[in-house]
Each structure stands twice: as C-alpha cells, then as structure tokens.
Amino acid sequence: xxxxxxxxxxxxxxxxxAFGLAITKKLDEVQSPFQHIEMFETTHFGNLxxxxxxxxxxxxxxxxxxxxxxHPVLFTHPNPKQVVIIGGGDCGTLREVLKHPDxxxxxxxxxxxxxxxxxxxxFPELCASNNDPRATLKFxxxxxxxxxxAPESLDVVIVDSTDPIGPGEGLFNRAFxxxxxxxxxxxxxxxxxxxxxxxxMPLLKAMRDAMSDAGFADLQSLLFPQMVYPSGWWTCTLAxxxxxxxxxxxxxxxxxxxxxxxxxxxxHQAAMALPNFVKKAFSTI
Numbered sequence: 001x002x003x004x005x006x007x008x009x010x011x012x013x014x015x016x017x018a019f020g021l022a023i024t025k026k027l028d029e030v031q032s033p034f035q036h037i038e039m040f041e042t043t044h045f046g047n048l049x050x051x052x053x054x055x056x057x058x059x060x061x062x063x064x065x066x067x068x069x070x071h072p073v074l075f076t077h078p079n080p081k082q083v084v085i086i087g088g089g090d091c092g093t094l095r096e097v098l099k100h101p102d103x104x105x106x107x108x109x110x111x112x113x114x115x116x117x118x119x120x121x122x123f124p125e126l127c128a129s130n131n132d133p134r135a136t137l138k139f140x141x142x143x144x145x146x147x148x149x150a151p152e153s154l155d156v157v158i159v160d161s162t163d164p165i166g167p168g169e170g171l172f173n174r175a176f177x178x179x180x181x182x183x184x185x186x187x188x189x190x191x192x193x194x195x196x197x198x199x200x201m202p203l204l205k206a207m208r209d210a211m212s213d214a215g216f217a218d219l220q221s222l223l224f225p226q227m228v229y230p231s232g233w234w235t236c237t238l239a240x241x242x243x244x245x246x247x248x249x250x251x252x253x254x255x256x257x258x259x260x261x262x263x264x265x266x267x268h269q270a271a272m273a274l275p276n277f278v279k280k281a282f283s284t285i
Contacts, residue, residue, distance in 0.1 A: 008040055008048065010055050012230045015199040019055070019228065021045055027122060032114035039122050045228070047122045049090065051115070051162060055228045059123065062092055065193070066126075067263040068224045068271065069236050070096035071256075073156055073191040074103075075268065076220075076238065076248040080155040081105070084183075086142035086171065088160035089115030092126040094135060097158070099258035106135050113139040143170045149183035157184065159192035172207055177214035177239070184241045190216070194237040196230050197223060197278050204235060205281060211239040218244040221278070222271040224262075 009020035027039040027047065040048040046059020057065070070093050074080050081104040083097055089110035097106050110116060116137065120127045129135060138145070146157070157180045161171045170176060171192070180190045190211070194204050208219050216239035226234040238245070253265035274282070 008042075008050065008055075010050075010053065012199070015230065017199075017230065019230070019232075021048060021055075021058070021228070023048070028118065030114050030118065032112050034112045037112075037114055037118055039118060048228075049115075049118065049122070054162070056162070057090055057092070057123070058228050061227050062090075062123075062126070063261040064224060064226050065229075065234065066092035066096050067260050068222065068234075069093050069158060069160055069191060069193060071253070071260065071263045072222055072236070072248065072268050072271065073158065073189050073238055074100050075253045075265075076245065077156055077189050078187065078249070082154050083107075083156045083158065084109065084146075084149070084154055085158045085160055086110075086146065087162070088158070089113075090119040090123055090126055091116060091130055091137075092119075092123070093158060093160045094137075095126055095129045098129040098132050098135060099256075101257050103134060106132075107138065108135070109138045109140055109142040109145045111139065111141055143176055143179070146176065146179040146183055149179070151182050152185045152188075154183045155185055155188050157188070157190045159190065161193060172203075172210070174210040174214050177211050177216070181215050181241055186242045188241045190239045190241075191236055192239075194221060194235045196233055197221075197235050197275075197281075198231040198233055200230070201278075201281050204237070205284075207237060208282065211237070216240060217242050220245050220272065221274070221282075222268075223274070223278075224267075224271055 007020045011018045022043040023040045029038040035052050038050040048058045049056040083106045085108040218240045220238040
C-alpha cells in the first residue's frame with residue numbers, strides 16, 4: 001500500500017509496471033497457515049481481496065474472470081456432469097458452474113479455508129450457491145486430490161489458482177497435468193487460468209508445453225479483459241483428452257438457462273481468436 005494509505009498499489013517488478021486502486025479503509029486481514037489475506041474497501045471497485053500483496057479480485061470486475069473460466073469449458077464439453085474445481089476459494093467460479101442445470105456434482109478443493117471464510121464475509125454474492133446440494137467444498141491439497149482421483153471419473157477440471165508461487169506453484173507442471181489427464185473421461189477437458197499473454201508469455205508457453213507433454217490431445221487458449229490483473233489482459237487455457245477441439249455448443253451458449261454479465265456465444269467465439277504475436281509464440285518451439 002502506498003505511503004499516504006489512500007491507495008493500494010501492486011507493483012509488477014518483472015514487467016516494470018504497477019496497478020493501483022483508491023481505497024477508503026482496510027476491512028480485515030488474517031494470516032492463515034498458507035498465506036496473508038487482506039480485505040480493503042475501495043472507492044470505485046467495491047471490496048478488494050489481496051493475498052500476499054497480490055490482488056485476487058474486486059467486487060466490480062470479478063465476473064469477467066469467473067465467467068470466462070467456467071462457461072467456455074462447460075459449453076465446449078458435449079455433456080458435462082462431474083466437475084472438480086481446484087482452488088477457487090472465493091467461490092465465484094463455483095457459483096458460475098452451478099448455473100448450468102445439467103451439472104450433477106461439483107467438488108471444490110482449496111487448500112486455504114480462510115479464503116472462503118473471507119469471501120463469505122466480504123463477497124457473499126459469490127458464495128450464494130455454496131449450499132447447493134450439488135456442491136461439495138473441501139479444504140485440502142488439490143494436487144493430492146487429483147493424484148488420488150479415480151481414473152476416468154470427471155468430465156471437467158477447472159484450475160482456479162493463484163499465480164505459480166506459494167500454494168499454487170505445484171499446479172503448473174507436468175506431474176499435476178498427468179493426474180488431471182488420468183482423472184478425466186475420454187473427451188474430458190482441463191481448463192486453467194494462464195496469466196497475461198502480454199507479460200507472462202514464457203509461463204503461458206511452458207504451461208502449454210507441459211499440458212502437451214502430459215498427453216493432452218489439443219489445447220486452446222482464450223483471451224479476455226481483467227482490469228485488476230497485470231496488463232489488464234488475461235487468458236485461460238483449455239486442454240482436451242483424446243480428441244481435438246471442434247468448436248463449442250453454440251446453440252446452447254446463445255440460449256442459456258441463466259444470466260451472465262460478460263459471457264455469450266459471440267464473446268466465446270471472439271476469445272478464441274489469437275493475435276499474431278500470440279500465434280507466433282505458440283508456434284515457436
């Protein structure tokens with residue numbers, strides 16, 4: 001936080017940039033066994049969650065991330081029933097997944113219970129579906145959970161993780177992706193938040209390489225805006241087991257049984273279009 005205590009500023013030293021929000025006060029903080037969690041009230045972005053000095057979400061723009069991590073993968077899978085969310089302690093992704101009426105079971109595994117307790121207090125709208133009978137919340141090691149998951153038991157795995165540091169570090173490597181591949185049914189899909197294409201391209205490429213090395217048959221990275229994250233431009237990457245991507249269920253996406261703020265079929269189609277610099281980076285070995 002800057003010296004006058006009226007701004008929270010996150011510095012991205014690796015890219016020589018920073019992002020700040022005007023704040024009115026600190027609402028809360030807790031040191032969990034895993035990380036330091038802070039809550040702020042901002043002047044224009046509602047409540048703000050910060051973990052180990054890194055912005056996680058704000059009330060104003062979290063719908064962009066949660067919708068794009070959830071709906072594209074669920075409309076790409078032909079008939080998703082069994083879903084696992086690794087991370088996602090703020091429960092926004094869980095809420096979006098449960099909007100799909102055909103989903104039968106969603107298990108969310110986050111290592112840090114305090115993230116969810118803070119979300120319940122300061123982002124109650126994101127936790128509105130936590131008591132849905134289809135939802136199970138576990139506070140455990142997601143890496144171990146996927147390692148122990150029954151083979152071919154899941155349709156979709158959503159990795160809603162922090163950056164690849166601290167508790168999230170082990171979610172970005174081949175061993176973890178191999179566990180996900182084993183747990184997915186034929187044609188199943190893994191999706192993971194995959195950082196900024198503008199300033200994190202080496203990491204994005206390394207993730208995609210590790211997914212391919214783990215045995216996934218096809219990859220698809222989607223781009224979308226996210227103001228409070230580095231560069232304001234973010235990605236998620238889908239990885240499919242056994243088969244190539246061949247579009248998504250456009251009719252279903254055009255006529256969903258629920259409301260969204262950002263996602264629609266046209267946005268989904270546009271998000272699949274890659275800028276030339278991204279195409280070039282992905283084609284370079």
